[in-house]
Each structure stands twice: as C-alpha cells, then as structure tokens.
Amino acid sequence: MTISVRKLLAVAVLGAALAGCSSDPAPADRGAKAAPGASKPSTAPSAPPASATPRAPAQAPTLAPGPGGLTPVFSRAPKGGKGAEKVVALTFDADMTADQGPRAAGGERFDNPALIADLRRLKVPATIFMTGRWADEYPAEARAIGTDPNFEVANHSYSHYAFKSPCYGLPVVARDEMRADVEKATASFAKAGVRNAVPYFRFPGGCYNDEVLRTLAPLKMTAVQWDVVSGDAFAHDADAVAEQVLAGVKPGSLVVMHCTRSAAPVTDRAIQRIVPELRKRGYRFVKVSDLIGSAAKK
Numbered sequence: 001m002t003i004s005v006r007k008l009l010a011v012a013v014l015g016a017a018l019a020g021c022s023s024d025p026a027p028a029d030r031g032a033k034a035a036p037g038a039s040k041p042s043t044a045p046s047a048p049p050a051s052a053t054p055r056a057p058a059q060a061p062t063l064a065p066g067p068g069g070l071t072p073v074f075s076r077a078p079k080g081g082k083g084a085e086k087v088v089a090l091t092f093d094a095d096m097t098a099d100q101g102p103r104a105a106g107g108e109r110f111d112n113p114a115l116i117a118d119l120r121r122l123k124v125p126a127t128i129f130m131t132g133r134w135a136d137e138y139p140a141e142a143r144a145i146g147t148d149p150n151f152e153v154a155n156h157s158y159s160h161y162a163f164k165s166p167c168y169g170l171p172v173v174a175r176d177e178m179r180a181d182v183e184k185a186t187a188s189f190a191k192a193g194v195r196n197a198v199p200y201f202r203f204p205g206g207c208y209n210d211e212v213l214r215t216l217a218p219l220k221m222t223a224v225q226w227d228v229v230s231g232d233a234f235a236h237d238a239d240a241v242a243e244q245v246l247a248g249v250k251p252g253s254l255v256v257m258h259c260t261r262s263a264a265p266v267t268d269r270a271i272q273r274i275v276p277e278l279r280k281r282g283y284r285f286v287k288v289s290d291l292i293g294s295a296a297k298k
Contacts, residue, residue, distance in 0.1 A: 077252025146194025
C-alpha cells in the first residue's frame with residue numbers, strides 16, 4: 001500500500017473513531033491525530049534509569065507572543081543554509097480522550113512501554129505530548145517518563161477534544177472551557193508526579209485558528225506543531241513508517257509520532273530503523289526545548 005493511500009485510510013478511520021492522526025501540518029486549520037484501535041497485550045511500565053535523580057528542570061525556553069499577543073506557534077527550527085546543524089526532535093503524542101475510560105477498562109492499551117524502553121535503550125531524548133486523561137489512566141508511567149532526564153513532558157490538553165471545529169470528528173471543547181482544559185492536564189501531571197513538564201502545548205488534531213491562539217495567550221505557552229508526519233497512526237508496516245520519516249527529515253525538523261499501543265502498534269519497531277539511519281546520516285536527536293531555545297536566540 002502506498003504512503004498516500006495509507007494517509008487517506010487513516011483520515012477516514014479518524015472520523016469514525018472520534019480522534020485524529022497527524023496530517024498535513026502547514027495551515028493553521030489543518031492537522032490530524034491518532035485514535036485508539038485494536039488492543040495489544042499489556043507490558044509492565046518501563047522505569048527511568050536507576051541513576052536518574054528526579055528533579056525539576058530549568059525553565060524551558062518559549063517563543064515571544066505572536067502578532068497581537070497571540071500564542072506563538074512553533075513547527076520546526078528556522079531553515080538554515082548549507083551546513084545547517086543536523087538536529088531533529090522526535091515527539092510522541094500520548095493520546096487518550098476524556099470518554100475512553102470504558103475502553104481502557106475493557107483492556108485496550110493507550111500506553112506503549114516498549115516504545116519508551118526503546119528510546120531509553122537507544123539513548124534518544126524525546127518530547128512526550130501527554131493528555132491529562134492519559135496521565136490519570138497511567139500515573140506510574142507518567143511519573144516514570146516525567147522524572148527521566150531523557151524526556152520532557154508537554155501538554156496535549158486534558159480531554160483530547162478539538163479546540164477548533166471541524167477537526168476530524170473530534171468532540172469540541174467550548175471556548176470558555178479551553179484554558180481550564182489545559183490547566184486540568186497540568187494538574188494531572190503534577191498529581192502523577194511529573195517533574196519535567198515544559199510550557200508547550202499541542203492542539204488535539206493539530207487544529208487551531210487565531211481566535212483559539214488568543215484565548216490561550218494568558219497561559220504563556222508555546223504551541224508546537226510539526227513539519228514531518230510519521231504516518232504511524234493505524235499503520236501496520238513499520239518499514240513504511242520509517243521510510244516516510246526518513247524521507248521527510250531535514251536539519252531542524254520536528255517529527256510527530258504516537259505513544260499509544262492500540263493506535264500506533266508499529267512505532268517502536270519503526271524507530272529501531274529510524275534512529276540508527278538518521279545517526280548514520282549525521283543527525284543528532286534533541287528535545288523540542290532544544291529546538292525552541294536555538295530559535296529564540298536567532
């Protein structure tokens with residue numbers, strides 16, 4: 001199956017499943033995110049290295065507000081010319097919508113401990129965009145990720161409902177409840193014991209507009225999108241996912257993937273090919289905060 005056909009199929013499933021998979025990231029009103037599908041046997045939560053000492057990180061860099069004080073939006077490091085530093089940020093969305101508790105209770109797995117274990121084994125720093133509902137469902141895993149210096153945890157809303165409509169069939173957060181939804185996720189992280197939270201926010205489905213950016217501006221967060229879509233949502237061919245990422249990465253790229261076993265069952269296998277190949281090409285893996293820090297200095 002070609003990559004383009006896989007994308008179309010994923011979008012079709014998203015509408016039915018009421019959750020999105022990342023799509024074309026360019027316009028502000030576009031984007032898609034992954035929704036849970038079939039279940040997979042459970043794996044014990046992975047833990048941070050024994051030598052890691054939990055501690056609050058230094059204040060992560062943010063971008064200056066946009067025109068009119070809008071929440072700033074970051075999708076990749078500024079494009080450099082010949083000789084630009086070969087850095088890339090892998091990001092993983094830990095998705096779970098507010099109404100999916102019964103599915104989790106029925107055995108569906110929205111986590112992916114094997115993926116986190118692979119990132120540790122490969123020594124790949126990464127940014128995990130976590131929903132508050134996910135942290136509530138998997139508090140031990142949220143804490144393990146959120147106290148590991150290899151990772152940083154960013155806000156992906158509490159409910160994983162859309163902040164703009166239409167957005168791939170997602171339920172919509174009321175305008176006057178948007179800030180509270182984001183703050184509720186932050187509270188869930190704190191309750192779970194996440195220490196390395198950063199002031200970044202990813203819109204569910206990647207869908208937003210200027211009115212939404214204005215609504216969230218008082219939170220003083222930086223919205224984070226992407227420039228490389230992995231295509232891992234609902235994928236069953238790890239090599240195809242790897243090829244899509246490898247074909248899209250450029251110096252300063254930001255890749256969107258997923259940390260939900262039922263929705264993206266081959267992501268951990270895909271990174272086992274992506275990571276060594278990008279390193280062979282001279283790339284160094286960084287967190288989103290590293291890319292934003294570099295951009296803020298320019």
